[in-house]
Amino acid sequence: MSKVSVKQLLVLDGEKGELVKTSRGNGVRDAKTLAALKSHSEAERRRRERINAHFATLRGLISSNEKMDKATLLAEVISEVKQMKKTAACASEGLHIPMDTDEVKVEECEEDQGSEPKTFSLKASLCSEYRPDLLSDLRRSIDGLPLKLLRAEISTLGGRVKIVFFVAAIEEKPEARDVLMSSVHSALTNILDKVSASAEYAESFFPRKRPSASYFNS
Amino acid sequence: MSKVSVKQLLVLDGEKGELVKTSRGNGVRDAKTLAALKSHSEAERRRRERINAHFATLRGLISSNEKMDKATLLAEVISEVKQMKKTAACASEGLHIPMDTDEVKVEECEEDQGSEPKTFSLKASLCSEYRPDLLSDLRRSIDGLPLKLLRAEISTLGGRVKIVFFVAAIEEKPEARDVLMSSVHSALTNILDKVSASAEYAESFFPRKRPSASYFNS
DNA sequence: CTGAACACGTGAACC
DNA sequence: TGGTTCACGTGTTCA
Numbered sequence: 001m002s003k004v005s006v007k008q009l010l011v012l013d014g015e016k017g018e019l020v021k022t023s024r025g026n027g028v029r030d031a032k033t034l035a036a037l038k039s040h041s042e043a044e045r046r047r048r049e050r051i052n053a054h055f056a057t058l059r060g061l062i063s064s065n066e067k068m069d070k071a072t073l074l075a076e077v078i079s080e081v082k083q084m085k086k087t088a089a090c091a092s093e094g095l096h097i098p099m100d101t102d103e104v105k106v107e108e109c110e111e112d113q114g115s116e117p118k119t120f121s122l123k124a125s126l127c128s129e130y131r132p133d134l135l136s137d138l139r140r141s142i143d144g145l146p147l148k149l150l151r152a153e154i155s156t157l158g159g160r161v162k163i164v165f166f167v168a169a170i171e172e173k174p175e176a177r178d179v180l181m182s183s184v185h186s187a188l189t190n191i192l193d194k195v196s197a198s199a200e201y202a203e204s205f206f207p208r209k210r211p212s213a214s215y216f217n218s
Numbered sequence: 219m220s221k222v223s224v225k226q227l228l229v230l231d232g233e234k235g236e237l238v239k240t241s242r243g244n245g246v247r248d249a250k251t252l253a254a255l256k257s258h259s260e261a262e263r264r265r266r267e268r269i270n271a272h273f274a275t276l277r278g279l280i281s282s283n284e285k286m287d288k289a290t291l292l293a294e295v296i297s298e299v300k301q302m303k304k305t306a307a308c309a310s311e312g313l314h315i316p317m318d319t320d321e322v323k324v325e326e327c328e329e330d331q332g333s334e335p336k337t338f339s340l341k342a343s344l345c346s347e348y349r350p351d352l353l354s355d356l357r358r359s360i361d362g363l364p365l366k367l368l369r370a371e372i373s374t375l376g377g378r379v380k381i382v383f384f385v386a387a388i389e390e391k392p393e394a395r396d397v398l399m400s401s402v403h404s405a406l407t408n409i410l411d412k413v414s415a416s417a418e419y420a421e422s423f424f425p426r427k428r429p430s431a432s433y434f435n436s
Numbered sequence: 437c438t439g440a441a442c443a444c445g446t447g448a449a450c451c
Numbered sequence: 452t453g454g455t456t457c458a459c460g461t462g463t464t465c466a
Contacts, residue, residue: 036438041460043439047289048458054292061299069456071265074272077295081279084302100302101281156371158305254453259445261455266443287441 100160102128104188106181109166118171121150122181125164126188130156137194138163141187145180146170320346322406324399327384336389339368340399343382344406355412356381359405363398364388 055070062068062076088100109121126138135154142149142165152165169180273288280286280294327339344356353372360367360383370383387398 037461039439040462044441044460045458047441050289051292052458054289054296057296058292058299061296061303071268071272071456074269074276077299078272078275078279081276081295081299081302084299085279088302088305100298100305155373157373160305255446257453258447258455262445262457263443265456270443289441 102192104185104192106185106188108177108181119168120171120177121166121168122147122184123164123166124184124188125162126192127162128160128192130159130161134161134191135163137191138188141191142167145183145187147180147184320410322403322410324403324406326395326399337386338389338395339384339386340365340402341382341384342402342406343380344410345380346410348379352379352381352409355409356406359409360385363402363405365398365402 055073058073058077059068062073062080064076068076085101104124104126106122106124109123128134147167147169150166150168152163154161154163156162167184169177171177273291276291276295277286280291280298282294286294322342322344324340324342327341346352365385365387368384368386370381372379372381385402387395389395
């Protein structure tokens with residue numbers, strides 16, 4: 001172990017709060033460790049400022065206009081996010097409105113009965129941020145599968161898009177259904193991943209290493 | 219001020235990390251202050267646990283599946299909340315709902331200033347009954363014009379569709395604007411005529427009014 | 437060895 | 452006066 005194990009006493013003067021060394025056994029080698037300690041505390045201070053800036057931002061974002069405890073602020077944020085996710089899911093389910101959560105869903109539709117050969121229908125949906133090649137990618141993925149596209153619905157809202165399409169497949173074997181459903185699912189998931197990869201816009205604006213050019217104060 | 223101002227030296231043993239008092243000048247009166255100190259540290263510990271529990275909850279709520287820094291986690295939460303608020307506001311107010319009357323509209327957007335070459339933006343919209351080849355017809359029309367498609371919004375409701383798209387054009391001459399606008403308008407009108415031609419019989423049943431999209435008006 | 441990230445205990449301020 | 456919240460410096464650990 002690389003424990004430093006400095007055999008010395010660090011004496012904290014309770015009156016002035018200064019830290020003085022009582023170098024026991026060796027001379028003045030504390031210049032380095034002192035500098036290290038200082039940079040350490042400064043780094044920690046920067047970290048604190050970063051986090052607290054985000055806290056301040058959250059305070060501004062939360063509808064409540066009272067000043068809150070850090071903990072209760074987080075609790076408020078949590079409940080608000082939960083509520084928003086719930087209503088978003090509701091809106092996305094009932095109406096076909098693309099809400100905030102990216103998702104892909106594949107479910108079985110009603111059985112096509114009586115027709116020969118036997119077919120079954122799927123309802124697949126993809127909800128994501130829009131990107132230019134989304135539709136062509138989607139078409140390519142669908143074309144690559146043994147499916148017949150029955151109907152498709154596309155809706156957009158504020159840069160987001162929800163695509164629902166209904167496809168039919170010939171049922172060769174009963175066990176082929178799940179395979180097909182999962183392959184549809186993975187095809188859509190790939191598209192969704194490609195979206196989030198290409199739209200990787202970083203809203204991060206915190207200088208990693210900068211001699212503290214006055215963060216912000218509001 | 220009720221400064222305690224204990225005149226004593228606190229000696230930190232660097233080897234074991236223990237904190238020992240070297241009571242300077244007075245005896246062992248720390249029984250009370252020690253208890254207070256302990257309860258203080260315990261309270262602070264509880265506070266930390268509370269906050270960190272909320273951090274953990276947020277980690278679970280955020281869609282990202284990586285484990286993140288506290289600060290980045292907060293940043294992520296902030297951006298998600300912002301996004302949610304944006305789409306929520308958009309959904310409640312600015313929805314482009316396909317209404318009862320077929321129409322095509324072409325209007326000028328805000329001027330793009332400062333960019334070279336000079337461009338200007340148009341907002342064109344088409345609202346009609348849906349038919350299968352509508353989108354491909356539209357795309358063909360748009361591709362035939364000297365326009366750059368900036369953004370398009372498609373929304374559907376009950377078999378009707380409204381398509382709004384924003385295009386930019388290079389402004390060669392000032393008088394070319396009106397020419398271009400009218401050509402866009404006629405292109406869309408042609409598409410709309412083709413739609414109503416294929417669904418002509420339905421027009422006689424619903425001359426003018428329709429059950430409108432009432433459930434968007436909360 | 438430097439740096440980043442965390443938990444901890446403590447001083448200060450505010451009911 | 453305690454009780455509670457915050458900021459700070461520090462020890463520790465990991466990459």
